[in-house]
Amino acid sequence: MKIAAAQFAPVPGEPVANVRTIAELIREAAGQGARVVVFPETSTTGYFARRFATEPELVLGEDDERWGPVRDACRAGGTAAVVNAAVRTPSGRPAVTTLVFGPDGALLTRYDKLHLHGVEQEIFAAGGQDGGFDLDGVRFALATCYDNRFPEVARRARESGAAVYLASSVLEVGNDSFETVYPVRARENGLYVVLANALGVNDCGDCRGDSAVWGPDGNRLATAGGAPGVLVVELPL
Secondary structure, X not given: OEXXXXXXXXXXXXXXXXXXXXXXXXXXXXXXXXXXXXXXXXXXXXXXXXXXXXXXXXXXXXXXXXXXHHHHXXXXXXXXXXXXXXXXXXXXXXXXXXXXXXXOOOEEEEEEOOOOXXXXXHHOOOOOOOEEEEEOOEEEEEEEHHHHHOHXXXXXXXXXOOOEEEEEEOOEOOOOHXXXXXXXXXXXXXXXXXXXXXXXXXXXXXXXXXXXXXXXXXXXXXXXXXXXXXXXXXXXX
């Protein structure tokens, strides 16, 4: 199965423009045969946490019409898309949410980030359960950025039968996660780890992509470098 990690620099605070870019990247990944494509954290707006508290138009609903281009691109390419955004919750606070749109454009699952970091705790609602989905007989686990610092998240993914661990993140230059977190989660749990990292300057600092895939032995199989686009890797699932 071919899996893709996408990376780009979102236009700050412009969900409509960024959803169009996400749709284009889904089509690009589908054109290379990808069955699943994962995007970085808060791809619909960029990572500017405090803006979500003061600009409610940046928070999307699960059934928001602004997701239309993503649904269309999934249907056109027969590709599932794992997209992270600020999404409404019943609590009144948004969550840092991953929505998985299936190859038919329908919503497969929702995962709200479990572990909030720093200012996120003032603005967002934390999730209450692990995330994952099944496609073509393969179990995928979901995690978002700071979640990956907690070994038990990947351990539970393995225990759930997951073969692939999809991480949506915003990692700045100098972040040690590329060396001390993602390959370790892969090696400790015998998982393929697929990281989608952001490009551009945001609240975390300067992010330069380097989306990557690690094998179950912890070795890096491929990296995207610093250019916008998709990294497509065929995994023997």
